[in-house]
Every structure is written in structure tokens, then in C-alpha cells.
Amino acid sequence: MVTGATAGIGAAFARRLAADGHNLVLVARNEDRLREHAAELHDRHGVEVGVLPADLASEEGIAAVEERLADRKHPVDLLVNNAGFGNKGEFLEVPMADELAMLKVHCEAVLRLTSAAVTGMRERRRGGVVNVASVAAFVPRGTYGASKAWVVQFTQGAARDLAGSGVRLMALCPGFVRTEFHERAGMGTDNIPGWMWLDADNLVDAAMKDLARGRSVSIPDPRYKALMGVVKLAPRNLLGGVTSRTGRKYGPQ
Numbered sequence: 632m633v634t635g636a637t638a639g640i641g642a643a644f645a646r647r648l649a650a651d652g653h654n655l656v657l658v659a660r661n662e663d664r665l666r667e668h669a670a671e672l673h674d675r676h677g678v679e680v681g682v683l684p685a686d687l688a689s690e691e692g693i694a695a696v697e698e699r700l701a702d703r704k705h706p707v708d709l710l711v712n713n714a715g716f717g718n719k720g721e722f723l724e725v726p727m728a729d730e731l732a733m734l735k736v737h738c739e740a741v742l743r744l745t746s747a748a749v750t751g752m753r754e755r756r757r758g759g760v761v762n763v764a765s766v767a768a769f770v771p772r773g774t775y776g777a778s779k780a781w782v783v784q785f786t787q788g789a790a791r792d793l794a795g796s797g798v799r800l801m802a803l804c805p806g807f808v809r810t811e812f813h814e815r816a817g818m819g820t821d822n823i824p825g826w827m828w829l830d831a832d833n834l835v836d837a838a839m840k841d842l843a844r845g846r847s848v849s850i851p852d853p854r855y856k857a858l859m860g861v862v863k864l865a866p867r868n869l870l871g872g873v874t875s876r877t878g879r880k881y882g883p884q
């Protein structure tokens with residue numbers, strides 16, 4: 632199962648898993664796009680692709696996906712909690728409802744769907760969960776960075792608790808990836824240098840390798856691995872001056 636499977640990183644996960652011959656369940660809000668993507672994957676790879684339209688910022692949406700994950704007749708062996716979005720603006724500029732929706736999608740949905748999936752996986756003694764975080768988890772970057780830091784901490788902790796159970800959990804921490812993310816949030820990207828952009832399909836290939844290796848955190852690119860090494864050594868104040876501004880300001884970037 633892949634959440635946020637109609638665009639960007641989630642669509643790349645769905646393509647890769649279908650190409651590997653796995654049946655899929657795709658989750659997102661836009662039902663037309665879900666059906667279109669499912670038909671394309673079925674026609675190209677001959678796998679069964681189910682769709683589950685759900686808004687993960689709503690109680691009903693999360694509950695519907697939990698219910699599907701708990702269906703023991705149709706077990707899910709790999710869950711990719713990928714659905715997510717950005718809010719443009721700094722603290723106090725973003726409406727509270729949007730901040731809360733972000734916490735619901737990035738944290739509450741990830742907690743509840745991981746829990747629903749892993750319960751059955753642990754009984755079957757096999758399975759995996761990839762929680763898509765971000766390198767923003769490691770730097771000061773508003774509610775977005777804080778929510779992704781939660782994803783990393785939660786996933787690492789759960790991976791430790793489930794060590795030896797046959798279930799693998801991994802937080803995936805991409806840098807900038809060319810997807811619909813920035814455009815949807817109305818964020819300018821002109822000030823992001825070309826070398827910082829990653830390709831979603833390459834990112835997914837690297838993530839799948841890290842999952843197979845048993846990593847609990849994956850930063851799947853040498854450029855960002857090096858950058859995060861520097862980030863660990865840099866003073867947080869200095870870091871925040873750079874990272875909290877990129878793409879978040881109103882007005883010209």
C-alpha cells in the first residue's frame with residue numbers, strides 16, 4: 632500500500648513496486664487520478680491495483696485506511712506512508728487549521744496506519760513500513776521540519792522495539808525532489824540550486840536498497856549524506872538562518 636500514490640514520490644514507489652510484480656493498493660484524495668494511475672500500472676505490469684480514496688487529514692479517511700490494513704484476508708506486506716504537503720509561510724503566517732492538518736497527515740495518520748499495518752505483520756513475522764520523512768527533520772524548519780523529526784524519531788523507536796520480529800521499519804529522508812510538492816504549496820524554488828534536486832525514481836531505488844539492508848533511517852543520496860554530516864556539526868542558530876527561509880517566505884524568493 633502506498634499513500635499519496637498519485638504524484639511525485641508516492642507515484643514513483645507505486646511504479647517501482649508494480650514493476651517488481653507486487654499487487655498494490657493506492658491511497659490519495661483524488662479518485663479520478665487514483666483510477667487513472669491504477670489502470671496504467673495494471674496495463675503495463677499486469678498486477679492487481681486497488682484504489683482507496685481517502686483524505687488523511689480527516690478522521691474518516693484515516694479510519695478507512697486503518698480498516699483496510701487490518702483486513703486479514705488481504706494482508707498488506709509493505710506500507711509506504713508517503714502522503715504529505717507543505718504550507719507556505721513562517722510561524723504565525725500559516726493558518727492554524729493548516730498547521731493542524733499537517734500534524735494529522737504527517738504524524739497522526741503515520742502513527743495509526745503504521746500501527747494497523749504492523750499488528751498483522753508481526754503475527755505473520757514479515758513485512759515492512761517506509762515512513763517518508765525529509766532531511767528537514769534535521770534542521771529548524773517550522774511545523775514541517777518538526778513533524779518530519781517526529782516521523783524519524785517514531786520510526787527509529789518502533790524499529791528498535793520490533794527488532795527480531797521480522798518486521799522492518801525505515802524513515803526515508805529525501806532532500807529536494809522534483810514533484811508537485813512545491814507548486815502545490817505555492818513555494819518558489821528559484822533559489823534552490825540545480826545540484827540539490829533529486830529524481831523521484833532514483834530516490835525510490837535507493838530507498839528500496841536501504842530497506843533491504845535493514846536501515847532504520849535512509850538518506851538516499853551521497854550529496855545529502857555529506858550535507859547532513861555538516862549539519863550535525865553546524866551551530867543550530869546559523870543553520871536556522873538558512874534552512875527556515877528556503878521556500879517558505881511570502882513575496883519574491
Ligand SMILES: NC(=O)c1ccc[n+]([C@@H]2O[C@H](COP(=O)([O-])OP(=O)(O)OC[C@H]3O[C@@H](n4cnc5c(N)ncnc54)[C@H](OP(=O)(O)O)[C@@H]3O)[C@@H](O)[C@H]2O)c1
Nearest residue numbers: 635637638639640659660661687715765807808810811812
Ligand atoms: N518533494 C520534496 O522535495 C520532498 C522532500 C522531502 C520529503 N518530501 C515528502 O515526500 C512526501 C511526498 O511528497 P511529494 O513531493 O511526492 O508531493 P506531491 O507530488 O505533492 O504528492 C503528494 C501526494 O500526497 C497526496 N496527498 C496530499 N495530501 C493528502 C491527504 N490529506 N490525504 C491523502 N493523500 C494526500 C496527493 O494526492 P491528492 O492530492 O489526490 O490527495 C499526492 O498523491 C511528503 O510526505 C513530503 O513531505 C518531499
